[in-house]
Amino acid sequence: MQKLSRRNFVKVGAVGTAVLTSGSKALFAEEKPKTDVWVFKGPDNRALMEKCMETIFANGGFGANAKTVALKVNAGWERTPEQGANTHPELVDVFLEKAIASGVKVVMPELPCKKAELAFPASGLQQVADKHRVKMIDLSTAKNTFEEVEIPEGKTLKKEKVARDFLKADAIVNMPVAKHHSGGKLTICMKNWMGAVEGRKMWHVNGLHQCIADFSSFMKPTWAIVDATRCMTSKGPQGPSEDMIYPQQVILSKDQVAADTVAAMLFHSDPLAAVNYLAIARDMNIGETDIKRMNIHRITV
Amino acid sequence: MSKVKASRTAVRLLLLAAALFFAIGGPLPVWLKRLIPALSPLTTVAESIAQRAGYAGFFWALPPLTLLVLAFWKGRFFCQHLCPLGTLYSLPQKFSLKKKLLPIRLNALIFWLVMFSSVFGLPALLFLDPLSTFNRIGIGLTWGPGLLVPAFLLLSFFQPQVWCTHLCPLGYGFDLVHRKTGKQVFNRDRRQFLAGLGIGGAAALILPKVGKKSANPSVLPPGATVKFAKTCTRCYACVSACPSKIIRIKSGGGLTELSMPELRFDHGICEEFCNRCSQVCPTGAIRTLTQSQKHSTQIGIARIEKEKCLAWADNEYCMVCDEYCSYGAIETEWHGEIACPVINQKLCRGCGGCENACPAVRAGKALLIHPLNPQTTIEGKS
Numbered sequence: 001m002q003k004l005s006r007r008n009f010v011k012v013g014a015v016g017t018a019v020l021t022s023g024s025k026a027l028f029a030e031e032k033p034k035t036d037v038w039v040f041k042g043p044d045n046r047a048l049m050e051k052c053m054e055t056i057f058a059n060g061g062f063g064a065n066a067k068t069v070a071l072k073v074n075a076g077w078e079r080t081p082e083q084g085a086n087t088h089p090e091l092v093d094v095f096l097e098k099a100i101a102s103g104v105k106v107v108m109p110e111l112p113c114k115k116a117e118l119a120f121p122a123s124g125l126q127q128v129a130d131k132h133r134v135k136m137i138d139l140s141t142a143k144n145t146f147e148e149v150e151i152p153e154g155k156t157l158k159k160e161k162v163a164r165d166f167l168k169a170d171a172i173v174n175m176p177v178a179k180h181h182s183g184g185k186l187t188i189c190m191k192n193w194m195g196a197v198e199g200r201k202m203w204h205v206n207g208l209h210q211c212i213a214d215f216s217s218f219m220k221p222t223w224a225i226v227d228a229t230r231c232m233t234s235k236g237p238q239g240p241s242e243d244m245i246y247p248q249q250v251i252l253s254k255d256q257v258a259a260d261t262v263a264a265m266l267f268h269s270d271p272l273a274a275v276n277y278l279a280i281a282r283d284m285n286i287g288e289t290d291i292k293r294m295n296i297h298r299i300t301v
Numbered sequence: 302m303s304k305v306k307a308s309r310t311a312v313r314l315l316l317l318a319a320a321l322f323f324a325i326g327g328p329l330p331v332w333l334k335r336l337i338p339a340l341s342p343l344t345t346v347a348e349s350i351a352q353r354a355g356y357a358g359f360f361w362a363l364p365p366l367t368l369l370v371l372a373f374w375k376g377r378f379f380c381q382h383l384c385p386l387g388t389l390y391s392l393p394q395k396f397s398l399k400k401k402l403l404p405i406r407l408n409a410l411i412f413w414l415v416m417f418s419s420v421f422g423l424p425a426l427l428f429l430d431p432l433s434t435f436n437r438i439g440i441g442l443t444w445g446p447g448l449l450v451p452a453f454l455l456l457s458f459f460q461p462q463v464w465c466t467h468l469c470p471l472g473y474g475f476d477l478v479h480r481k482t483g484k485q486v487f488n489r490d491r492r493q494f495l496a497g498l499g500i501g502g503a504a505a506l507i508l509p510k511v512g513k514k515s516a517n518p519s520v521l522p523p524g525a526t527v528k529f530a531k532t533c534t535r536c537y538a539c540v541s542a543c544p545s546k547i548i549r550i551k552s553g554g555g556l557t558e559l560s561m562p563e564l565r566f567d568h569g570i571c572e573e574f575c576n577r578c579s580q581v582c583p584t585g586a587i588r589t590l591t592q593s594q595k596h597s598t599q600i601g602i603a604r605i606e607k608e609k610c611l612a613w614a615d616n617e618y619c620m621v622c623d624e625y626c627s628y629g630a631i632e633t634e635w636h637g638e639i640a641c642p643v644i645n646q647k648l649c650r651g652c653g654g655c656e657n658a659c660p661a662v663r664a665g666k667a668l669l670i671h672p673l674n675p676q677t678t679i680e681g682k683s
Contacts, residue, residue: 182640183620183621204621238625
């Protein structure tokens with residue numbers, strides 16, 4: 001038997017190590033860390049949101065050197081907070097309070113569906129923004145406010161004009177209300193971005209669900225926070241709806257697709273079958289849509 | 302004496318400024334837009350006759366009645382001291398060339414024409430009422446009736462206040478009720494009285510038949526009566542009161558519809574919680590509606606042209622019309638996977654939300670509002 005020389009030993013060892021290390025990547029691919037999703041449930045909206053903010057700051061906050069945060073709420077409709085067409089002002093109130101206290105500057109840009117002077121005050125969000133001296137920006141009248149971006153992963157939507165306030169912010173937070181939607185089936189985080197772009201009308205012409213997924217491959221928030229305290233299950237997105245449900249939940253994740261999937265389960269037992277853009281998001285690998293690969297922390301407040 | 306004269310001039314100018322302020326409006330309470338045109342006894346009396354109704358109610362009838370009582374004692378006191386249009390036309394007086402462009406007075410003819418045509422249900426020429434004329438300034442210059450003010454302002458440079466002295470039917474009305482001169486004035490202008498009777502009666506019968514009816518009938522402001530086109534004096538208070546700026550001035554149409562206000566939805570919609578236009582009409586062409594009455598008023602009904610619709614024709618997930626419908630009037634008909642819109646005629650208010658939002662571009666908008674005349678009310682559900 002030939003004696004293993006020192007040189008050969010090193011050679012074999014090096015190759016072996018290389019094979020093992022590279023092999024481990026392939027072997028243990030299934031073991032990548034699960035996506036964290038937090039579901040806070042409880043009767044008091046403010047308490048829910050306080051717990052949610054606590055969790056955000058315990059998990060990196062808005063990033064190490066974040067100075068500005070752009071918050072995308074729903075404030076598109078002339079509807080009261082109880083009607084569930086806009087993000088609940090109590091949740092936004094707590095968000096602004098805690099975020100500002102942490103030292104960041106927050107702006108709230110929104111492209112409303114109704115006129116801003118009707119929708120913003122009716123939603124209660126204008127008052128909350130004023131209270132914290134946060135600028136609520138009406139993107140329908142603000143000038144030179146959109147900037148064209150490329151969407152590299154987009155299949156249908158390859159370019160879109162996006163509100164500059166989101167592009168230049170250090171961190172983005174997507175904070176919609178979950179509700180029924182006639183064209184999009186549901187509108188939660190991913191579809192909420194239609195309120196941040198100039199060309200949303202053309203999304204309907206060119207294939208709504210593909211455009212929603214395409215844009216979400218580009219626009220990824222630091223945090224996605226879903227208001228599921230009260231939800232319309234019909235007549236969305238404007239309402240008023242006779243079919244309200246009251247899950248009293250706030251859903252939090254860094255992955256807006258995961259947040260959408262978990263929130264969608266309040267409406268449908270099989271969200272991917274019901275909501276086309278979620279299935280497209282799975283196929284395009286934009287975010288997590290598999291509940292089994294999520295780490296869902298259910299926290300009662 | 303000159304002190305008195307100066308203070309009088311100051312008061313007139315102040316009233317003119319106030320009237321301009323009311324007409325233009327801005328942040329003031331919306332009913333102030335009604336104040337100037339509603340002040341005219343001519344409008345109030347002629348419209349009440351034409352509509353066979355005391356549409357103004359006690360509150361809004363009181364100011365014009367007060368002016369009539371004032372005229373009984375003081376004649377043209379209103380013209381000389383209060384009328385904002387009179388003050389405006391008197392501004393060029395000092396520079397006037399003092400030529401006689403119009404040698405005869407026609408104010409009696411116009412006055413009686415308005416009165417007698419009103420008896421037959423169509424207050425013809427009532428758009429000449431000076432206070433309705435003045436109120437038009439509130440929306441800036443427009444063709445047709447909007448050019449009256451600059452035209453007569455220019456004419457005043459040649460013949461001082463030619464409008465006030467020779468043409469104004471309201472001024473003639475004040476002469477007529479003046480206890481000292483009334484009888485004399487009436488006797489002097491008997492011929493114009495008879496001419497007014499003849500022409501006015503004929504006008505009321507013939508005018509509605511003149512001109513082509515427009516292919517697209519107009520959607521009218523909420524609260525508009527069936528006699529809207531005939532009884533509107535084109536004061537445009539509603540146009541200037543509309544926060545959505547969707548009340549526009551019609552071009553084309555029959556003679557009675559000339560330059561009347563109509564709704565267009567290309568840049569806005571009739572907002573769900575707004576009843577401003579119905580608060581300002583001085584003529585009863587638009588009846589006053591409460592917030593909840595307005596909310597249940599159908600001014601038109603949307604119709605879908607399926608061959609233009611993204612869902613019906615192109616199999617797209619759209620339903621933008623449903624999204625933007627504030628009344629839940631769009632129902633879904635499923636064609637396989639695709640939701641297609643259907644209008645629930647019982648719930649549609651004709652607000653234009655769907656027409657305004659429809660994103661279809663291939664063949665134009667797939668939804669159009671068709672007017673309801675008379676307008677109807679939705680009972681119960683809202």
